[in-house]
Amino acid sequence: MPALQVSELSKTFDRARPLFGKAPPGVRAVRPMSFVVEEGETLGIVGESGCGKSTLARMLVGLLSPTTGHIEIEGKALDNADPAAFGRLIQYVFQDPISSLNPRRTIRAIMETPLKLLYGMDRKQRETRIAEIFDSVNLREEFLDRYPHEFSGGQAQRIGIARALAAEPRIIVLDEPVSALDVSVQAQVLNLLARLRSEFNLTYLFISHDLAVVEAVSDRVVVLYFGSVVEIGRAERIFNSPKHPYTRLLAESAPVVGRPLTEPEQKGTELPDPLDPPPGCPFAGRCPKATEICREQDPPLERMGEDQFAACHHPLEG
Amino acid sequence: MRQFLKLLFRNRLAGLGAIVLGAIVLLVLVTPLLPLPDPNATATGDRFLRPFSAGHLLGTDHLGRDLLARLLYGTRLSLAVGLAAALIAATIGSAIGILAGYFGGRLDNVVMRGVDMLMAFPYILLALAIVAALGPGLLNALIAVAAVNIPFFARNIRGVTVGLAGREFVDAAKLAGMGSGRIVMVEILPNVLPTIVIAMSTTVGWMILETAGLSFLGLGSQPPQADLGSMLGEARAALISAPHTSVVPGVMIFLIVMSVNLLGDGIRDALDPRLKSGALSRPRATTAVDRKGPVPETPQQGLLDLQELQTQFHVGERIYRAVGGVSLHVKPGECLGIIGESGSGKSVTALSVMGLVASPPGVVTGGAVKYDGEDLLSADYKSLRRKRGENVAYIFQDPLATLHPLYRVGDQLAEAIRVHHRVSDAEAKRRGLELLRSVRIPNPESRMRNYPHEMSGGMRQRVGIAMALANDPDVIIADEPTTALDVTVQAQILSMLDDLRRERGLAIVFITHDFGVVAQLCDRVAVMYAGRIVEEGMTREVLEHPLHPYTSRLIACVPELGGGRRKLEAIPGLPPPVDKLPPGCAFAPRCPKAQPECQKGEIALFTKEERAVRCLYPEETFLEEEMADARLAGE
Known part of the structure; x- marks a missing residue:
């Protein structure tokens, strides 16, 4: 049984109705998408700002109700x-x-909430449980009586992880968990996450804009563009042999030591306007391989290669 | 709490208000214990006695009642009613505001429109209407005053709540199983409480006045009961013949309202978080310079030359050594990278060049910044201001914060040009258009009329770059200009900056935390740690053969695309806080190669031609003899 199964999930945000006339069509932040995450797997989700990754994440944890x-x-x-x-x-x-931590509550109060409300533990049980969790995320128990502003970013993120663990979830959605941290601290948190995953047999959804980090921690990666999945594949293959031109553009844009500076796109192109979405493939306007069919029909997600899927009329070879 | 009181009493007027109000409150609290005559006992024979008469310190009123006793009991009543009205208005108003702000949607709409309607009536008319409906009496006056002030609280608190309800910790609380009621009580209320206190402290004086007004009109306290308003109302008939009967309650009202307002303003300022961070003390136009040592006499290298620059922040007793002696130079057409983690002092170094570090608390305490043979730190404000933008320009990380939200980008560009050049409107506009074209903005004509929020992040940063180029500077200092952008946009901006420096011979100082960006754009790179340069050299050399253990560990931390799934390297521990730097090498506590002599005294920057490292045990052999000497000296 898969840990998470998402089918035809979508979100459309309604727009305000003008004083006269009909309401304009809503903004489709997430277009209908389906995917499966196996138990113990880490699924990476990448995409640029505005691609719908945060909307997707908020629907997955129930903070936002899906449209379909x-x-x-x-x-x-x-x-x-x-x-x-x-x-x-x-x-x-x-x-x-x-x-993500309330500035006016102590760390202990923050940690106790899920134990009390989700599991109804008494004081004694809560204390032992918090001690266990803090031990597994390498935090000292003396931190419990302090307030959030007293911590560095890395420590605060470990407290955030500890709070998530306290609810004993099966799945954790990690929304850019290290992008606010320095590189030298980033790896401390990522390695901690990797250890916790095997220790508690967790499943992760790892959202990030940093392709190298996603590749380093994920089993499979989903690439989002303009609210739809454009490609899914194994982490070690997807950026090395992308099928969708957008995935290749992303991979080539990431600055890499030892690669000369070239502009991967010649035009000053941008994401299409979500208030006025173009017909057909949303990437067609930026795509060097786009043809007539791309501007008319939105390509479906199709299997290409063993376990790689891409939504493209003219997938890349190799 | 102690900090709050300290802030409060730093404001002298607030202190005065607190003392006066404290004295009045103390006096009315002990009133029942004082040997005073009955305030309601009439003695028509003794009417209108002047102050200082025997047995009546403040004289008597038209019924011969003792004014002092009536004043103290009246003040007691007025204060109590004012305070009660404020508490009621704050409680109900805040509850409405929190509920409307937290739940939003239709509830918010209905409730807030109701509040708007209530506010549309003149308040005194509304209060009169309420009293007229309920009938005169002190309790009804209290209800009227409270009701009239509810909208003020509701609107204020709703605004704060709307901001809090969207915060991430509220989402986290929902996921921790909290229901709406609990979230409102536990997560929202403690965060809006300071705002409620501020609103209350600034309105309670007003409410005392309003209650007195209703009593004055005979709608509040009923005879023979005295409050300040009714005392004034009863004395009105004898205003000319016995003025003391009106002056006594009048002065008391004045004292109370004045002291409450002074104290309230003080509380508001002391609780305002912006004040704590020093935002209300306006920074000076340039950074303060207070050099402890002599100005370095070293001849200038390159176009812009920083020599042993030291910048500190003095906050109270603490001294933060943000930049601890940095030397850097950049030549025309060259790109110098400064790489470091947050808190390493890279941005402060950059801002010190043109005196842009906020002062207070920033102070440049040593070194020199030489441009064109002149030391910019000794330059007067006028010449510094002429050089800002004209010779040295900046590009910042967040273009949304650096562009003015209320002006069109075309006007902002034109302004940047006209600050330095006397040109006509049309000419400035033409140049602005040219600049937008040079940073490859499509449709520059229509983009000139855009406001910053109408543009995407990448487009805004292009405008930021166009602005930096507006006066053809020789040096551009770019502080993490692509950190906030998506990778595909970052690639466009980087290649554009690269072209610009080749075409125009610009010198670029590029500040970043990203080795990939440095490798692609910069000729030379300096690595900063805890306010000092720990390594410098040609980019390729530094990346392929790092000398300092920090550089090599940091490079190892950066995951590279194409490596597949793997365990990542981390550096244990955290950088030291710059107000508590350890002696010797600041990296030693995290360094696996550290020896005892690393933590003893100053470690020099060993320099050979382009290459430099501040380490006694570098990763590869470097200046072997000098290092051996230094190690021996340390032991």
């Missing part, structure tokens, strides 16, 4: 957006570690 589609966690359907019901199965680690 279903979410199944370990065979249990979770259709109504109720964070408390989701909380025991799936948890969230936020991008900004400091602002």
